[in-house]
Amino acid sequence: MTFLSSKNNTKTNSIQDIDGISIDCVIFGFNKESLEVLLVQHAEGESIGKWGLLGGWLRKEESADDAAQRILYELTSLDNIYLEQLKAFGDPNRVPERRVVTIAYYTLVNREDYNIKASLTLKEAKWYKINAIPNLIFDHNEILDFSLMQLRNRVRQAPIGFNLLPEKFTLLQLMHLYEEILGITLDKSNFRRKILQMKLLVPLDEKQQDVSHRAAQLYKFDPEIYEKLTQKGFNFEF
Amino acid sequence: MTFLSSKNNTKTNSIQDIDGISIDCVIFGFNKESLEVLLVQHAEGESIGKWGLLGGWLRKEESADDAAQRILYELTSLDNIYLEQLKAFGDPNRVPERRVVTIAYYTLVNREDYNIKASLTLKEAKWYKINAIPNLIFDHNEILDFSLMQLRNRVRQAPIGFNLLPEKFTLLQLMHLYEEILGITLDKSNFRRKILQMKLLVPLDEKQQDVSHRAAQLYKFDPEIYEKLTQKGFNFEF
DNA sequence: CCAAAAGTGTTTTAACTACACCCATGC
DNA sequence: GCATGGGTGTAGTTAAAACACTTTTGG
Numbered sequence: 001m002t003f004l005s006s007k008n009n010t011k012t013n014s015i016q017d018i019d020g021i022s023i024d025c026v027i028f029g030f031n032k033e034s035l036e037v038l039l040v041q042h043a044e045g046e047s048i049g050k051w052g053l054l055g056g057w058l059r060k061e062e063s064a065d066d067a068a069q070r071i072l073y074e075l076t077s078l079d080n081i082y083l084e085q086l087k088a089f090g091d092p093n094r095v096p097e098r099r100v101v102t103i104a105y106y107t108l109v110n111r112e113d114y115n116i117k118a119s120l121t122l123k124e125a126k127w128y129k130i131n132a133i134p135n136l137i138f139d140h141n142e143i144l145d146f147s148l149m150q151l152r153n154r155v156r157q158a159p160i161g162f163n164l165l166p167e168k169f170t171l172l173q174l175m176h177l178y179e180e181i182l183g184i185t186l187d188k189s190n191f192r193r194k195i196l197q198m199k200l201l202v203p204l205d206e207k208q209q210d211v212s213h214r215a216a217q218l219y220k221f222d223p224e225i226y227e228k229l230t231q232k233g234f235n236f237e238f
Numbered sequence: 239m240t241f242l243s244s245k246n247n248t249k250t251n252s253i254q255d256i257d258g259i260s261i262d263c264v265i266f267g268f269n270k271e272s273l274e275v276l277l278v279q280h281a282e283g284e285s286i287g288k289w290g291l292l293g294g295w296l297r298k299e300e301s302a303d304d305a306a307q308r309i310l311y312e313l314t315s316l317d318n319i320y321l322e323q324l325k326a327f328g329d330p331n332r333v334p335e336r337r338v339v340t341i342a343y344y345t346l347v348n349r350e351d352y353n354i355k356a357s358l359t360l361k362e363a364k365w366y367k368i369n370a371i372p373n374l375i376f377d378h379n380e381i382l383d384f385s386l387m388q389l390r391n392r393v394r395q396a397p398i399g400f401n402l403l404p405e406k407f408t409l410l411q412l413m414h415l416y417e418e419i420l421g422i423t424l425d426k427s428n429f430r431r432k433i434l435q436m437k438l439l440v441p442l443d444e445k446q447q448d449v450s451h452r453a454a455q456l457y458k459f460d461p462e463i464y465e466k467l468t469q470k471g472f473n474f475e476f
Numbered sequence: 477c478c479a480a481a482a483g484t485g486t487t488t489t490a491a492c493t494a495c496a497c498c499c500a501t502g503c
Numbered sequence: 504g505c506a507t508g509g510g511t512g513t514a515g516t517t518a519a520a521a522c523a524c525t526t527t528t529g530g
Contacts, residue, residue, distance in 0.1 A: 018258065018337065019257075019258075020256065020257075020258075020259070021258070021328075058328065060330070060337060064328030064329075064339070065328070067328075085325045086325075087323045087324075088302060088326040088341045090302030090303070090305075090341060092298070092301060099256065101256075101296070101339075103326045103339075153395070157391070170482090171482090172481075172482075187520070187522085188482085188483085189483080189484075189485085189520095189522085190519070190520065192482095192484090193518095194518090194519085211481080211528080211529085212479090212480075212481090212528075212529045213480045213529070214481060214482045214483085214527035214528050215481095215528075216481075216482055217482085233391075235473070235475060237475075237519085408509085409510090410508075410509075425492095425493070425494070425495085426508095426510085427494090427510080428492070430510075432491090449501080449502085449507095450501070450507075450508090451500075451501055451502070451508045451509075452499065452500035452501055452502095452507085452509045452510085453500080453509080454508080454509055455509085
C-alpha cells in the first residue's frame with residue numbers, strides 16, 4: 001500500500017490498523033477501446049510523486065474483504081462493485097525497511113459510474129492505459145502483472161468482463177472489450193452467434209444514439225443467467 | 239494453522255515468527271480411485287485431538303512461498319512438489335481469542351513418493367477421503383472447500399493433475415483421476431483420443447505388472463510439452 | 477453515393493459423443 | 504471360458520472458422 005492513510009491510526013483508539021498487513025487494489029476500467037488501471041500518487045513518505053496501487057491498512061476488527069471494499073469506497077465512492085482477492089504477496093523485501101505482507105485485490109468498474117460518483121474525490125488519481133504503466137512503488141508492477149494474468153484467465157471462464165461496461169451496451173462494444181483484454185482479434189459474425197446463443201444478453205427496446213452510422217441494438221445482461229454462468233462457469237474459447 | 243510449532247519461536251533468536259500471520263497447506267493425494275487430503279492432529283492447545291490442515295508461522299526473513307515449502311518439508315520430507323497459493327483468509331473471528339490472518343496453499347503430491355519419504359516422520363498425520371472430512375479446527379473446512387473448488391478449476395486448464403500420479407501410469411489411471419476430481423464419468427475411448435492427441439504423454443517400453451487382466455501400456459508425461467501447456471493453458475472440456 | 481459500422485447467411489473443417497466391438501490375461 | 508480391464512473403429516452430431524454479403528444512417 002502507499003502509506004497514505006497510515007496516520008489515521010493515531011487519530012482514534014477505536015480504529016486500529018494491524019501492523020504489517022496491508023491491502024492493495026488493482027482497479028480496472030474500460031474506456032473507449034482500451035483497458036486501463038486507476039493509480040494513485042504518493043503524497044508523503046520516501047517516494048513522493050511516484051504512482052502505485054490504491055492501498056490501505058487492514059484493521060483489527062474487519063475482514064480482508066471488508067477492508068478492500070472500504071478502501072475502494074474511500075477513493076471512488078463506489079460500492080457494490082465486482083471485487084475479488086488475487087492473493088497475498090509476502091516477499092520479505094517487497095517494502096524497504098519494514099516487513100509488510102499485502103493482500104491484493106482486483107476490481108472491475110464501469111467508467112460511467114466512476115465518472116459520476118468519483119468526481120468529487122480529491123486524492124491524486126489517474127487512469128493509465130494497460131500498456132503504458134509507469135514504474136510503480138514497491139512490487140506494485142508485479143501485482144499488476146499478476147492481476148492482468150488473472151483477469152485474462154477469469155474472463156474466459158465467467159462473464160465477469162461485463163462489469164467493465166455500462167449497463168446498456170452494444171455487441172461490438174462487448175467484442176472490443178474481449179479483444180482488448182485478451183489481446184486478440186475476433187470475427188464479428190462468429191462472436192455474435194456465440195454470445196447470443198448463450199442467452200446471457202437481453203435485447204432492449206433501445207438503439208444507439210448520435211452515431212454517424214447505422215445505430216446498433218443495445219443489450220443488457222440477464223442477471224439470472226449471469227448468476228448461473230458464474231456458478232457453473234462457461235467457456236469463452238475464442 | 240495448528241500452533242504445533244509456535245514454541246520454536248522461543249528456542250533461538252535467529253528464527254523469528256511474524257505475529258499474526260500463519261501458513262496453512264491443503265495437501266492432496268490420490269490413492270487407488272479416491273482423492274484424499276492429509277490432515278494433522280492437534281497435540282496441544284485448546285483443541286487437542288482435533289484435526290486440521292498442516293500449518294505453521296511465517297518467519298521474519300522468509301517469503302510466504304518459502305514458508306509453505308518449509309512447513310511442508312518438515313512434515314513430509316518432500317521437496318520439489320507442486321505448490322500454489324490459494325489466497326489469504328482474513329476474517330477477524332476465524333481464530334478465537336486472537337487475530338490471525340492465514341495464507342493458504344494447496345499442493346499435489348504423489349502418494350508413492352510420500353510413502354517412501356514420509357514413513358519416518360512422527361507427527362500424527364492421516365489421509366482422509368475428500369468426502370469423509372471430519373470437523374476441522376478454525377475455518378479449515380472452509381479453506382479446504384475453497385481449495386477443492388480451485389483444484390477443480392485449475393485441473394481443467396493446465397495439466398497439473400499429473401502431479402498426483404506416480405511417474406509411470408496408465409491412461410485409465412489418469413482417467414479415473416479426472417473422474418474423481420471432477421465428479422464425472424468419462425468415455426474411455428474419447429478420453430484416450432483427446433489426451434493422446436495433445437502429445438503430452440510419452441509411451442514407455444513398459445507395461446503394467448501383476449494384474450489379472452491384459453496389462454496396460456505405461457506412460458509418463460513429456461516435461462517440455464507440459465511446460466508449454468502450463469504456460470499457455472489448455473482446455474479439458476470433458 | 478460513399479464511408480462506416482450493423483447485422484445475416486453459408487460453406488468448410490474440426491472436434492465431441494455415443495456407441496459397438498475385439499484383445500489379452502488370470503483364475 | 505468368462506470376467507475384467509485394455510484398446511480400436513466409426514457414424515452422427517455440433518460447434519468453430521473463414522468469408523461474402525446486405526442493411527442502415529450521417530454527411
